[in-house]
Amino acid sequence: MKIINQGMTRFRRFRSLPVLLGGMLALLLGACSSPKNISYFKDVPDTVKQKMMVEMATYNTPVIQADDILQVTIQTLDPASTALLNQQNSPTWPVAGTSGAAGAASANSPGYLVDKQGSVTLPLVGKISVKGKTTGDVQEQIRVKAAEFYKDPVVNVRFINFKITVLGEVTKPATYVMPNEKVTLLDALGMAGDLTIYGKRENVLLIREIEGKKEFVRFNLNSSNLFTSPYYYLQQGDVVYVEPSKSKVVSTDAARLRNITIISSVLTLLVVIFSRVNF
Numbered sequence: 102m103k104i105i106n107q108g109m110t111r112f113r114r115f116r117s118l119p120v121l122l123g124g125m126l127a128l129l130l131g132a133c134s135s136p137k138n139i140s141y142f143k144d145v146p147d148t149v150k151q152k153m154m155v156e157m158a159t160y161n162t163p164v165i166q167a168d169d170i171l172q173v174t175i176q177t178l179d180p181a182s183t184a185l186l187n188q189q190n191s192p193t194w195p196v197a198g199t200s201g202a203a204g205a206a207s208a209n210s211p212g213y214l215v216d217k218q219g220s221v222t223l224p225l226v227g228k229i230s231v232k233g234k235t236t237g238d239v240q241e242q243i244r245v246k247a248a249e250f251y252k253d254p255v256v257n258v259r260f261i262n263f264k265i266t267v268l269g270e271v272t273k274p275a276t277y278v279m280p281n282e283k284v285t286l287l288d289a290l291g292m293a294g295d296l297t298i299y300g301k302r303e304n305v306l307l308i309r310e311i312e313g314k315k316e317f318v319r320f321n322l323n324s325s326n327l328f329t330s331p332y333y334y335l336q337q338g339d340v341v342y343v344e345p346s347k348s349k350v351v352s353t354d355a356a357r358l359r360n361i362t363i364i365s366s367v368l369t370l371l372v373v374i375f376s377r378v379n380f
Contacts, residue, residue: 141302141322155325158333162235163263163282167219169337170212170262171231171239175247176255212261225250236260236282265335267293269343270300284335286320286327290343296322300343307332308340 165171213221219232226246231239240258247254265284266276272294279288286307296302302322309316309332318332327333335341 155328158329158331160283160334162237163260163336164233164235165215165219165231165239165260166337167215167217167232169215169260171215171221171236172212172257172259172261173221173223173243174257175225175243175251176257177247177251178253179251260337263337265289265292265338266340267343268340270297270345271295271343272297285333286335286341289335289339289341293341296343299346301346304344306342306344307335308342309336310338 213223215221215231218230220228220230222228223243226243229239229242229246234242236258240256243258244254244256247256260282261278263279263282263284264276265279267289268274271290274293277289277292279292286305290296305320305322307318307320309318318330320327320330320332
Protein backbone atom coordinates (compact mmCIF):
# COMPACT_ATOMS: atom_id res chain seq x y z
CA MET A 102 0.00 0.00 0.00
CA LYS A 103 2.83 2.41 0.86
CA ILE A 104 4.51 1.77 -2.49
CA ILE A 105 1.23 2.37 -4.32
CA ASN A 106 0.68 5.69 -2.49
CA GLN A 107 4.20 6.85 -3.33
CA GLY A 108 3.60 6.00 -6.96
CA MET A 109 0.32 7.93 -7.03
CA THR A 110 2.00 10.95 -5.41
CA ARG A 111 4.75 10.94 -8.04
CA PHE A 112 2.19 10.53 -10.79
CA ARG A 113 0.22 13.57 -9.60
CA ARG A 114 3.44 15.62 -9.36
CA PHE A 115 4.52 14.80 -12.92
CA ARG A 116 0.97 15.12 -14.24
CA SER A 117 0.97 18.77 -13.09
CA LEU A 118 4.08 19.58 -15.16
CA PRO A 119 2.24 19.82 -18.49
CA VAL A 120 -0.15 22.32 -16.91
CA LEU A 121 2.78 24.41 -15.69
CA LEU A 122 4.49 24.22 -19.09
CA GLY A 123 1.28 25.16 -20.84
CA GLY A 124 0.96 28.24 -18.66
CA MET A 125 4.53 29.30 -19.38
CA LEU A 126 4.04 28.92 -23.13
CA ALA A 127 0.76 30.85 -22.96
CA LEU A 128 2.53 33.75 -21.28
CA LEU A 129 5.23 33.76 -23.96
CA LEU A 130 2.70 33.69 -26.76
CA GLY A 131 0.76 36.47 -25.07
CA ALA A 132 3.88 38.60 -25.00
CA CYS A 133 4.38 38.03 -28.74
CA SER A 134 0.83 39.10 -29.57
CA SER A 135 0.67 42.26 -27.46
CA PRO A 136 -0.81 45.28 -29.29
CA LYS A 137 1.63 47.72 -30.90
CA ASN A 138 1.48 51.50 -30.94
CA ILE A 139 2.30 52.16 -34.59
CA SER A 140 0.48 55.39 -35.52
CA TYR A 141 2.30 58.71 -35.98
CA PHE A 142 0.99 62.04 -34.65
CA LYS A 143 -2.11 60.69 -32.93
CA ASP A 144 -3.05 64.12 -31.58
CA VAL A 145 -3.67 65.49 -35.10
CA PRO A 146 -7.41 65.52 -36.00
CA ASP A 147 -8.37 62.71 -38.37
CA THR A 148 -10.99 64.71 -40.27
CA VAL A 149 -10.40 67.06 -43.19
CA LYS A 150 -12.81 69.60 -41.67
CA GLN A 151 -10.42 70.28 -38.83
CA LYS A 152 -7.07 71.94 -39.32
CA MET A 153 -4.25 72.04 -36.86
CA MET A 154 -1.39 74.52 -37.06
CA VAL A 155 1.90 73.84 -35.29
CA GLU A 156 4.68 76.37 -35.04
CA MET A 157 7.84 74.85 -36.47
CA ALA A 158 11.12 74.69 -34.57
CA THR A 159 13.75 77.26 -35.47
CA TYR A 160 16.32 76.04 -37.95
CA ASN A 161 19.91 76.82 -37.01
CA THR A 162 22.39 76.59 -39.86
CA PRO A 163 25.15 74.10 -38.94
CA VAL A 164 28.65 75.44 -38.48
CA ILE A 165 31.90 73.95 -39.69
CA GLN A 166 34.00 71.95 -37.24
CA ALA A 167 37.43 70.33 -37.33
CA ASP A 168 37.60 67.16 -39.46
CA ASP A 169 34.70 68.25 -41.65
CA ILE A 170 35.19 67.84 -45.39
CA LEU A 171 34.13 70.74 -47.61
CA GLN A 172 33.51 70.81 -51.32
CA VAL A 173 34.51 74.17 -52.76
CA THR A 174 33.80 75.11 -56.38
CA ILE A 175 34.79 78.41 -57.99
CA GLN A 176 33.27 79.29 -61.36
CA THR A 177 34.87 82.03 -63.47
CA LEU A 178 34.39 83.43 -66.97
CA ASP A 179 37.53 81.58 -68.06
CA PRO A 180 36.82 77.83 -68.49
CA ALA A 181 40.50 76.99 -68.21
CA SER A 182 40.83 78.80 -64.89
CA THR A 183 37.66 77.14 -63.61
CA ALA A 184 38.99 73.70 -64.49
CA LEU A 185 42.30 74.48 -62.84
CA LEU A 186 40.71 75.69 -59.61
CA ASN A 187 38.23 72.84 -59.27
CA GLN A 188 40.08 69.78 -60.55
CA GLN A 189 43.82 69.89 -60.22
CA ASN A 190 43.79 71.44 -56.80
CA SER A 191 40.96 69.44 -55.22
CA PRO A 192 42.41 66.67 -53.05
CA THR A 193 40.41 63.50 -52.44
CA TRP A 194 39.46 62.35 -48.94
CA PRO A 195 37.75 59.10 -47.95
CA VAL A 196 34.14 59.42 -46.84
CA ALA A 197 33.45 56.43 -44.59
CA GLY A 198 30.11 54.81 -43.91
CA THR A 199 28.20 55.80 -47.04
CA SER A 200 25.32 53.43 -47.63
CA GLY A 201 21.91 52.97 -49.17
CA ALA A 202 20.35 56.26 -50.28
CA ALA A 203 23.64 57.88 -49.49
CA GLY A 204 25.12 56.15 -52.50
CA ALA A 205 25.11 59.45 -54.35
CA ALA A 206 28.35 60.15 -52.53
CA SER A 207 31.22 57.98 -53.67
CA ALA A 208 33.56 56.16 -51.33
CA ASN A 209 36.13 58.85 -52.10
CA SER A 210 34.89 62.39 -52.64
CA PRO A 211 36.87 65.47 -53.70
CA GLY A 212 37.04 68.04 -50.96
CA TYR A 213 39.09 69.92 -48.42
CA LEU A 214 39.63 68.54 -44.94
CA VAL A 215 39.29 71.03 -42.10
CA ASP A 216 42.40 70.61 -39.94
CA LYS A 217 42.50 70.48 -36.14
CA GLN A 218 43.01 74.24 -36.01
CA GLY A 219 39.82 74.76 -38.03
CA SER A 220 41.45 75.89 -41.28
CA VAL A 221 41.59 74.79 -44.90
CA THR A 222 44.10 75.64 -47.61
CA LEU A 223 42.60 76.47 -51.00
CA PRO A 224 44.22 77.30 -54.32
CA LEU A 225 44.25 81.04 -55.01
CA VAL A 226 42.69 81.84 -51.65
CA GLY A 227 45.34 80.24 -49.47
CA LYS A 228 44.80 79.20 -45.86
CA ILE A 229 41.57 80.44 -44.30
CA SER A 230 39.90 79.83 -40.94
CA VAL A 231 36.49 78.19 -41.28
CA LYS A 232 35.77 76.66 -37.86
CA GLY A 233 32.57 77.98 -36.28
CA LYS A 234 31.39 79.52 -39.57
CA THR A 235 28.54 78.46 -41.81
CA THR A 236 29.10 77.36 -45.37
CA GLY A 237 27.47 80.60 -46.45
CA ASP A 238 30.00 82.63 -44.46
CA VAL A 239 32.92 80.73 -45.99
CA GLN A 240 31.40 81.00 -49.44
CA GLU A 241 31.33 84.79 -49.22
CA GLN A 242 34.83 84.89 -47.76
CA ILE A 243 36.19 82.92 -50.72
CA ARG A 244 34.20 84.95 -53.24
CA VAL A 245 35.70 88.22 -51.99
CA LYS A 246 39.19 86.78 -52.23
CA ALA A 247 38.62 85.30 -55.68
CA ALA A 248 37.21 88.61 -56.93
CA GLU A 249 40.69 90.08 -56.57
CA PHE A 250 41.84 87.83 -59.43
CA TYR A 251 38.70 87.05 -61.47
CA LYS A 252 35.67 89.04 -62.54
CA ASP A 253 32.35 88.03 -60.96
CA PRO A 254 33.40 84.61 -59.62
CA VAL A 255 30.66 82.26 -58.47
CA VAL A 256 31.52 80.24 -55.38
CA ASN A 257 29.72 77.31 -53.82
CA VAL A 258 30.64 75.62 -50.53
CA ARG A 259 28.93 72.54 -49.11
CA PHE A 260 29.54 69.68 -46.69
CA ILE A 261 30.61 66.39 -48.21
CA ASN A 262 30.50 64.42 -44.97
CA PHE A 263 27.20 65.70 -43.54
CA LYS A 264 26.25 62.25 -42.28
CA ILE A 265 23.48 60.93 -40.05
CA THR A 266 23.45 57.44 -38.55
CA VAL A 267 20.12 55.64 -38.10
CA LEU A 268 20.14 52.45 -36.02
CA GLY A 269 17.69 50.03 -34.44
CA GLU A 270 14.22 49.10 -35.66
CA VAL A 271 14.28 50.68 -39.12
CA THR A 272 14.19 48.99 -42.50
CA LYS A 273 17.69 50.03 -43.60
CA PRO A 274 19.92 50.93 -40.64
CA ALA A 275 23.07 52.64 -41.89
CA THR A 276 25.08 55.85 -41.98
CA TYR A 277 23.70 58.23 -44.61
CA VAL A 278 25.44 61.16 -46.26
CA MET A 279 22.77 63.82 -46.64
CA PRO A 280 22.40 65.80 -49.89
CA ASN A 281 21.90 69.07 -48.02
CA GLU A 282 22.35 70.64 -44.59
CA LYS A 283 18.68 71.13 -43.69
CA VAL A 284 17.78 67.65 -42.50
CA THR A 285 14.94 66.75 -40.15
CA LEU A 286 14.42 63.69 -37.99
CA LEU A 287 11.70 62.51 -40.37
CA ASP A 288 14.04 62.94 -43.34
CA ALA A 289 16.58 60.64 -41.70
CA LEU A 290 13.96 58.03 -40.80
CA GLY A 291 12.58 58.22 -44.34
CA MET A 292 16.00 57.56 -45.85
CA ALA A 293 16.31 54.55 -43.55
CA GLY A 294 13.05 53.14 -44.91
CA ASP A 295 10.86 54.16 -41.93
CA LEU A 296 10.42 52.29 -38.66
CA THR A 297 9.47 48.65 -38.71
CA ILE A 298 6.24 47.61 -37.07
CA TYR A 299 8.24 46.64 -33.98
CA GLY A 300 9.91 50.03 -33.47
CA LYS A 301 8.94 52.08 -30.40
CA ARG A 302 7.49 55.22 -31.92
CA GLU A 303 7.07 56.85 -28.52
CA ASN A 304 10.73 56.44 -27.58
CA VAL A 305 13.10 57.41 -30.41
CA LEU A 306 16.54 58.41 -29.13
CA LEU A 307 18.78 61.13 -30.59
CA ILE A 308 22.47 61.13 -29.65
CA ARG A 309 24.42 64.31 -30.40
CA GLU A 310 28.01 65.23 -29.64
CA ILE A 311 28.66 68.82 -28.57
CA GLU A 312 32.20 69.89 -27.73
CA GLY A 313 33.26 66.39 -26.75
CA LYS A 314 30.14 65.61 -24.70
CA LYS A 315 27.23 63.37 -25.59
CA GLU A 316 23.69 64.74 -25.43
CA PHE A 317 20.66 62.43 -25.34
CA VAL A 318 17.15 63.47 -26.40
CA ARG A 319 13.97 61.39 -26.59
CA PHE A 320 11.25 61.88 -29.23
CA ASN A 321 7.64 60.72 -29.31
CA LEU A 322 6.53 60.22 -32.91
CA ASN A 323 2.94 59.81 -31.73
CA SER A 324 2.81 63.52 -30.85
CA SER A 325 2.93 66.56 -33.14
CA ASN A 326 5.09 68.27 -30.50
CA LEU A 327 7.95 66.72 -32.43
CA PHE A 328 7.82 69.63 -34.89
CA THR A 329 8.41 72.21 -32.16
CA SER A 330 11.43 70.47 -30.66
CA PRO A 331 14.73 72.37 -31.03
CA TYR A 332 16.23 68.99 -31.99
CA TYR A 333 13.83 68.40 -34.88
CA TYR A 334 16.51 69.58 -37.30
CA LEU A 335 19.51 67.29 -37.17
CA GLN A 336 23.17 68.22 -37.11
CA GLN A 337 26.21 66.63 -38.70
CA GLY A 338 27.15 63.40 -36.92
CA ASP A 339 23.81 62.87 -35.12
CA VAL A 340 22.80 59.30 -34.30
CA VAL A 341 19.13 58.25 -34.28
CA TYR A 342 18.27 55.02 -32.47
CA VAL A 343 14.87 53.32 -32.62
CA GLU A 344 14.35 50.98 -29.68
CA PRO A 345 12.64 47.63 -30.40
CA SER A 346 9.46 46.75 -28.58
CA LYS A 347 9.21 43.80 -26.20
CA SER A 348 7.23 41.82 -28.76
CA LYS A 349 10.11 42.20 -31.21
CA VAL A 350 12.62 40.96 -28.65
CA VAL A 351 10.51 37.85 -28.02
CA SER A 352 9.53 37.16 -31.63
CA THR A 353 13.02 37.54 -33.07
CA ASP A 354 14.82 35.50 -30.44
CA ALA A 355 14.62 32.36 -32.54
CA ALA A 356 17.21 30.49 -30.52
CA ARG A 357 15.37 31.12 -27.29
CA LEU A 358 12.04 29.97 -28.70
CA ARG A 359 13.69 26.91 -30.19
CA ASN A 360 15.26 26.00 -26.86
CA ILE A 361 11.93 26.45 -25.10
CA THR A 362 10.27 24.14 -27.61
CA ILE A 363 12.99 21.50 -27.22
CA ILE A 364 12.90 21.68 -23.41
CA SER A 365 9.10 21.44 -23.42
CA SER A 366 9.22 18.38 -25.66
CA VAL A 367 11.85 16.70 -23.50
CA LEU A 368 9.95 17.41 -20.28
CA THR A 369 6.72 16.14 -21.80
CA LEU A 370 8.46 12.96 -22.86
CA LEU A 371 9.92 12.54 -19.37
CA VAL A 372 6.49 13.07 -17.84
CA VAL A 373 5.04 10.33 -20.02
CA ILE A 374 7.87 7.94 -19.27
CA PHE A 375 7.87 8.50 -15.48
CA SER A 376 4.09 8.40 -15.26
CA ARG A 377 3.96 5.03 -17.00
CA VAL A 378 6.84 3.60 -14.99
CA ASN A 379 5.48 4.71 -11.63
CA PHE A 380 1.92 3.88 -12.43
